[in-house]
Amino acid sequence: MWRLFSEYGRGHWPQFVAGIGGTVFSRLSGLVPPLVLGIAIDAIFLHRRPFRLPLLPAAWTPTTPDGQLWLSIVVVLASFLVGAAFSWLDGWGWNAFAQGVQHRLRVDTYDRMQLLDMTFFDDKQTGELMSILNNDVNQLETFLSDGLSSALRIAVLIVGIGGVLFTLNPSLAVVALVPVPLLALFTYVFVRTIQPKYAKMRASVGALNARLENNLGGIRVIKSETAEPYESGRIEEASRDYYDANWDAITTRITFFPGLSLLTGVGYAITFAIGGFWLLSGAPGPLSGTLDPGVFVTFIVLSQQFIWPMAQFGQIINMYQRAEASSDRVYTLMSERGTLDGSADAPDLTVTDGVVEYDGVSFGYADETVVSHVDLRVGRGDTLALVGPTGAGKSTVLKLLLRMYDVDEGAIRIDGTDLRDVNLRSLRRAIGYVSQEPFLFYGTVKENIAYGTFDATDEELVEAAKAAEAHEFITNLPEGYETKVGERGVKLSGGQRQRLSIARTILKDPDILVLDEATSHVDTETEALIQRSLAHLVREKTTFAIAHRLSTVKDADEIVVLDEGRAVERGTHDELLALDGLYANLWRVQAGEIESLPPEFIERAIRRRAEVDAGDLPADGSE
Numbered sequence: 125m126w127r128l129f130s131e132y133g134r135g136h137w138p139q140f141v142a143g144i145g146g147t148v149f150s151r152l153s154g155l156v157p158p159l160v161l162g163i164a165i166d167a168i169f170l171h172r173r174p175f176r177l178p179l180l181p182a183a184w185t186p187t188t189p190d191g192q193l194w195l196s197i198v199v200v201l202a203s204f205l206v207g208a209a210f211s212w213l214d215g216w217g218w219n220a221f222a223q224g225v226q227h228r229l230r231v232d233t234y235d236r237m238q239l240l241d242m243t244f245f246d247d248k249q250t251g252e253l254m255s256i257l258n259n260d261v262n263q264l265e266t267f268l269s270d271g272l273s274s275a276l277r278i279a280v281l282i283v284g285i286g287g288v289l290f291t292l293n294p295s296l297a298v299v300a301l302v303p304v305p306l307l308a309l310f311t312y313v314f315v316r317t318i319q320p321k322y323a324k325m326r327a328s329v330g331a332l333n334a335r336l337e338n339n340l341g342g343i344r345v346i347k348s349e350t351a352e353p354y355e356s357g358r359i360e361e362a363s364r365d366y367y368d369a370n371w372d373a374i375t376t377r378i379t380f381f382p383g384l385s386l387l388t389g390v391g392y393a394i395t396f397a398i399g400g401f402w403l404l405s406g407a408p409g410p411l412s413g414t415l416d417p418g419v420f421v422t423f424i425v426l427s428q429q430f431i432w433p434m435a436q437f438g439q440i441i442n443m444y445q446r447a448e449a450s451s452d453r454v455y456t457l458m459s460e461r462g463t464l465d466g467s468a469d470a471p472d473l474t475v476t477d478g479v480v481e482y483d484g485v486s487f488g489y490a491d492e493t494v495v496s497h498v499d500l501r502v503g504r505g506d507t508l509a510l511v512g513p514t515g516a517g518k519s520t521v522l523k524l525l526l527r528m529y530d531v532d533e534g535a536i537r538i539d540g541t542d543l544r545d546v547n548l549r550s551l552r553r554a555i556g557y558v559s560q561e562p563f564l565f566y567g568t569v570k571e572n573i574a575y576g577t578f579d580a581t582d583e584e585l586v587e588a589a590k591a592a593e594a595h596e597f598i599t600n601l602p603e604g605y606e607t608k609v610g611e612r613g614v615k616l617s618g619g620q621r622q623r624l625s626i627a628r629t630i631l632k633d634p635d636i637l638v639l640d641e642a643t644s645h646v647d648t649e650t651e652a653l654i655q656r657s658l659a660h661l662v663r664e665k666t667t668f669a670i671a672h673r674l675s676t677v678k679d680a681d682e683i684v685v686l687d688e689g690r691a692v693e694r695g696t697h698d699e700l701l702a703l704d705g706l707y708a709n710l711w712r713v714q715a716g717e718i719e720s721l722p723p724e725f726i727e728r729a730i731r732r733r734a735e736v737d738a739g740d741l742p743a744d745g746s747e
């Protein structure tokens with residue numbers, strides 16, 4: 125928390141100081157009216173002592189009772205005006221401070237996170253990261269605005285009221301302040317008791333919502349299976365859980381204010397009793413000194429001012445604890461170091477001949493080796509296709525080229541330079557990646573094509589779209605290139621999205637291309653279009669392609685068959701068919717010649733399928 129404060133609070137110290145000043149002076153001005161009331165009673169109405177307001181020069185004090193009363197009224201009014209002004213400053217200062225810190229912290233956390241490598245994202249759930257960037261950062265903001273100002277308010281009140289009361293009458297002050305720690309304890313215990321109940325309530329409302337959503341979505345199935353009574357029962361059960369949890373919280377919650385009133389009421393009564401008897405028949409018991417009626421009134425009114433701020437005491441402690449946990453998570457994320465050295469200082473990659481070479485590359489995500497001793501070599505204008513069963517390691521081989529991960533053994537070189545010796549940015553700029561599930565950002569078609577090549581002109585953009593066979597369908601969209609993708613109404617088909625992402629890559633004009641099953645989820649006609657657009661793209665480039673449909677890579681200059689991370693066969697399509705091995709079998713599957721497959725092949729396929737279905741899938745969903 126301290127770190128947060130010193131690193132992020134520093135830039136916002138004027139707001140912080142304004143918040144502190146606002147809180148202190150608005151609270152202190154609240155002490156003026158009861159004090160003036162007491163003095164007016166004793167001096168103007170009961171004539172027990174001369175009229176003197178603290179801090180006000182004697183020369184300014186009127187001599188007539190009328191004048192004194194008017195002065196008192198003016199001072200009270202002024203204290204409210206000043207109080208209102210400082211109260212505004214209090215709100216402005218703390219909120220401006222907290223919002224400023226929140227904004228910087230969120231942006232910084234995002235920036236750091238974005239730079240981490242894929243190993244980090246593989247291990248983390250999106251929800252978990254979202255929660256840090258959103259909830260935790262907001263939690264800190266809440267503490268910095270509400271928590272800190274409430275804590276300061278309590279401190280000022282205790283010191284301020286305590287100071288006034290002790291100056292007026294020390295022994296009665298002790299009596300009047302006794303309930304304060306009890307109030308603090310009470311609200312703290314209350315918050316500790318109710319928090320878990322609220323958590324349970326939130327969980328049960330979540331479960332209920334999930335159930336309702338599921339049932340509305342699956343209403344057809346419910347009807348066709350005549351499962352209405354069954355579902356009514358399940359909803360009844362979920363709603364009952366929510367009811368119970370909520371009721372449990374409610375029964376605790378409704379005891380809070382009565383409990384608080386009771387405690388303060390007892391304190392009030394004790395102060396009233398002791399003060400009252402003191403006035404009536406002199407200092408009671410061990411107490412000594414004099415008490416005037418006006419001072420007594422000041423006591424009674426001021427001690428009531430504790431109640432509301434103290435009611436927040438438990439909440440503040442709770443806020444602090446949550447903020448502490450949040451800042452812990454935020455800083456853990458901030459201090460996360462990637463396993464890859466980003467090598468920002470390393471020289472840029474310069475691609476000359478465009479020769480990519482895998483030299484004895486081995487790699488595993490964890491202990492298990494996923495790619496073992498793979499050698500590949502592709503030159504400019506050539507296409508190397510990677511084929512093989514699911515889970516063979518095809519995507520992994522290409523992720524290594526993008527340096528999403530570093531190789532465990534061997535090396536990957538571009539024109540003789542090891543990937544690890546150039547800076548990551550320049551490496552990734554040199555490679556165009558068309559994945560099987562192209563991701564479009566929320567925005568226009570144009571923005572999506574220009575993503576990564578932000579300075580492209582409109583002409584270049586249209587050229588790229590034309591080359592990707594996408595121009596035609598784009599101009600048919602309601603607003604052409606300005607159409608928002610993903611917005612309701614305009615849904616692009618898989619093939620269209622694919623072509624947009626190809627256009628994006630054409631625009632980027634990289635030296636090296638990675639096509640990851642670029643045509644896996646589209647119909648034959650679309651595939652033909654995509655193939656045509658890809659044909660534009662691969663000219664003059666060093667291309668790696670993965671495809672399940674072997675027909676799409678049939679014409680590749682070299683086909684490498686991977687099996688369990690090893691390159692088991694390599695050659696052209698015809699050579700591999702002649703070899704009559706794994707490739708030939710895969711080819712038969714796709715040609716529909718299932719009968720002629722060897723039984724071992726089918727057995728292995730079944731086994732592999734089972735492994736994949738058992739959840740042995742890459743975490744990024746690339747399969």
Ligand code: ADP
Nearest residue numbers: 489494514515516517518519520740741742743
């Ligand atoms: P292919 O592309 O040939 O289907 P992959 O390269 O995606 O194969 O996967 C090869 C193996 O590595 C599979 O066993 C898969 O479960 C595993 N794998 C893939 N990605 C990850 C990951 N991010 N973390 C751990 N294991 C992974």
